[in-house]
Amino acid sequence: MNKMKQGSVVISDHREQNIHAKQVVITQNGDLKGDVEADEVIIYGKFSGKIKTEFLKTDATASVHGYVITQKIVLNPVGYYEFSLKNLPPVAEDARPKITKLTPRINTARSTAKSAANTGETANEQVAAEPIRRQFRRF
Structure with a gap:
């Protein structure tokens, strides 16, 4: 598995790789297997693996399998989901700059x-x- 570091990544075909980027979008025809670490992940297609993100959004055509670590999540109720979720707490008051x-x-x-x-x-x-x-x- 190769690892990519980019600003924004769009997956529109079948791939097996780990991605580290600012934003990851898996299109309706996209199928990704691997680990994703990004600020924002938007899924219209299929994903299998581990996602670590601040914000995850899925569409009605999404299929997500694996493990998700996120602060904010928006799931379309029509999509297919089979994953474990770890919800990260927001930044603590003491950690914010005064x-x-x-x-x-x-x-x-x-x-x-x-x-x-x-x-x-x-x-x-x-x-x-x-x-x-x-x-x-x-x-």
């Missing part, structure tokens, strides 16, 4: 007047000379 809110704090004329007193300029001159600076504070 989003830090940044809120702008704008220097006001009052703080500009205090700094202007130290430099000898009037507050209006300093405000006109400098653009408003934004500072971000983490919460």
Whole structure:
């Protein structure tokens, strides 16, 4: 069995191979025997083997035999299925990146007047000379 690594693979005939790709589509005339590891698998034809994917979708003409590991699955009730299913849990809350809110704090004329007193300029001159600076504070 050969192993292919590609972006998108379309199977439209009989093949015996392992596939590692971003997307795998088995057409209505397609027949694949082997292992598939992909982000998305769509089956209209026949599959026999092991599928590891984030998303599996089948059509009414699909026939799936083997072992499926997936997070999301959409099965057409008319298709023929004989497989073991392991449903992967979604990504845990602790594993997701934390989003830090940044809120702008704008220097006001009052703080500009205090700094202007130290430099000898009037507050209006300093405000006109400098653009408003934004500072971000983490919460």
